[in-house]
Amino acid sequence: MDFNNRKPIYRQIVDYCFTLILSGEWKPELRVPSVRELAATLAVNSHTVLKAYEFLQDEQIIFPKRGMGFFLAADAAERVNEARRADFYDTTLMELFKEMELLDISIDDIVARYMASHDDDSKKVKI
Numbered sequence: 523m524d525f526n527n528r529k530p531i532y533r534q535i536v537d538y539c540f541t542l543i544l545s546g547e548w549k550p551e552l553r554v555p556s557v558r559e560l561a562a563t564l565a566v567n568s569h570t571v572l573k574a575y576e577f578l579q580d581e582q583i584i585f586p587k588r589g590m591g592f593f594l595a596a597d598a599a600e601r602v603n604e605a606r607r608a609d610f611y612d613t614t615l616m617e618l619f620k621e622m623e624l625l626d627i628s629i630d631d632i633v634a635r636y637m638a639s640h641d642d643d644s645k646k647v648k649i
Contacts, residue, residue: 531566535574538564540602543583543594550596554584581605 525531542548554560557575561568575592578584583601584592595601622632 532570532573532577535560535564535566535571536577539574539578539583540606543598543602548594548598550594550598552594553590554592554594556591 525534529537539548539554548554555563557568557571561571564571575584579586579592581601583595583598583605585595586592622628
């Protein structure tokens with residue numbers, strides 16, 4: 523895994539787990555790698571993976587079974603999409619709005635650029 527400085531490492535591990543969930547590599551209701559296994563795979567400290575797993579558990583994406591490890595929730599993919607949507611609104615969109623304000627770009631400018639970049643069929647997409 524190639525870590526960057528913009529996001530804490532545990533959040534990058536969460537994103538990595540999200541990818542495994544959405545790709546179907548981690549199957550609903552089956553065991554996910556242990557904290558130590560994932561730490562070894564990613565070559566990171568196990569405490570960092572534990573923090574990522576705590577986040578996933580708080581979001582009810584994984585759950586522990588005593589003595590057996592962590593398992594993927596049946597509705598994990600839906601919960602991942604909810605979490606990603608929330609992150610988009612709270613982080614990505616806010617950063618975009620700040621940049622738009624700095625560059626004096628309006629929502630209308632964005633819509634016009636979006637519409638110009640799509641063919642007639644995709645212009646029917648609601649914004």
